[in-house]
Amino acid sequence: MTTQLRAYRETAAVTGYRSITVDRVSANIGAVLGGVRIDGDLDAATVSEIRRALVEHKVVFLRGQQHADDAAQRAFASLLGTPTLPHPTVTGADNSVLPIDAAEGKANSWHTDVTFVDRIPSASVLRAVTLPPYGGTTTWANTAHAYATLNPALQALADRLWAVHSNLYDYAAERTEKAIGGIDVKEEAYRAEFGHIEYETEHPVVRVHPVTGERSLLLGHFVRRIVGLSTRDSQDIFNLLQRHVIRLEHTVQWSWRDGDIAIWDNRATQHYAIADYDDQPRRLHRITLAGDIPVSVDGTPSRPLKGDASHFSPIAA
Numbered sequence: 001m002t003t004q005l006r007a008y009r010e011t012a013a014v015t016g017y018r019s020i021t022v023d024r025v026s027a028n029i030g031a032v033l034g035g036v037r038i039d040g041d042l043d044a045a046t047v048s049e050i051r052r053a054l055v056e057h058k059v060v061f062l063r064g065q066q067h068a069d070d071a072a073q074r075a076f077a078s079l080l081g082t083p084t085l086p087h088p089t090v091t092g093a094d095n096s097v098l099p100i101d102a103a104e105g106k107a108n109s110w111h112t113d114v115t116f117v118d119r120i121p122s123a124s125v126l127r128a129v130t131l132p133p134y135g136g137t138t139t140w141a142n143t144a145h146a147y148a149t150l151n152p153a154l155q156a157l158a159d160r161l162w163a164v165h166s167n168l169y170d171y172a173a174e175r176t177e178k179a180i181g182g183i184d185v186k187e188e189a190y191r192a193e194f195g196h197i198e199y200e201t202e203h204p205v206v207r208v209h210p211v212t213g214e215r216s217l218l219l220g221h222f223v224r225r226i227v228g229l230s231t232r233d234s235q236d237i238f239n240l241l242q243r244h245v246i247r248l249e250h251t252v253q254w255s256w257r258d259g260d261i262a263i264w265d266n267r268a269t270q271h272y273a274i275a276d277y278d279d280q281p282r283r284l285h286r287i288t289l290a291g292d293i294p295v296s297v298d299g300t301p302s303r304p305l306k307g308d309a310s311h312f313s314p315i316a317a
């Protein structure tokens, strides 16, 4: 355990939670927070406890926030971090609120958000707007726990690897899957917009968390290849590590209800939105918080290779 992590854990253990309640959903990831009604006026103690619960449990859930609209969500998110463009290429009606709408595509593939740029978002705040009558759960995996439970020999291997992440990941493979049900025209347009500028960044496969000092595996569906390996070796090593990240014991699955909000630490998680609700409408609104450039175990920062994402910087809340 690093000194940074030990110090962090000791502080957390001594102080406990006073302003909010924190109930684990499972052993390794996820907690429900109580005693919070979101708006822009939460007191500093509550905000700092929410932040702490977030880095400790990786994804936290708030229930009963039916009063919240986009403005309240944005005001709340601004207390936790700095809202940013949700994505360097996707635009929306309001550029800090990203509608996640089934009509425009389904995120049913394991990923960490926006890993193809150097400054990966630190966290996201996702609010249920329209839910299907069945299905439509979201699953998160704890990538720090995944690293911690890897065999030490594999940890040592992963510590030395770097991966290239790109927004032009294998859409063709996705299409084959989609072709079974036919390709939605709007979805095609969304994909065209999403991929119209290529971004590529080299990230360490193991990043050190800037708050807790924990090591975590940085992979997911934007990975194109592992640096220096042949295509086959690259695929095999990716599969070996990615399979470990998404072991069910490392995950939590959330059944959305009206008024729910999920907040995840995008520096220590992957997620997957399960597409098991047929053609029922489903819509959530996401506010994305700016993050910093990952660093490897020896302190080397990620390197952008293609695409200028310098505009992908904090915007005014």
Ligand SMILES: O=C(O)CCC(=O)C(=O)O
Binding pocket: 100, 107, 113, 124, 126, 137, 138, 271, 272, 273, 284, 286
């Ligand atoms: O639809 C969901 O539940 C999550 C979608 C997603 O990947 C995201 O909001 O980043």
Ligand SMILES: [Fe+2]
Binding pocket: 107, 111, 112, 113, 271
């Ligand atoms: Fe996502």
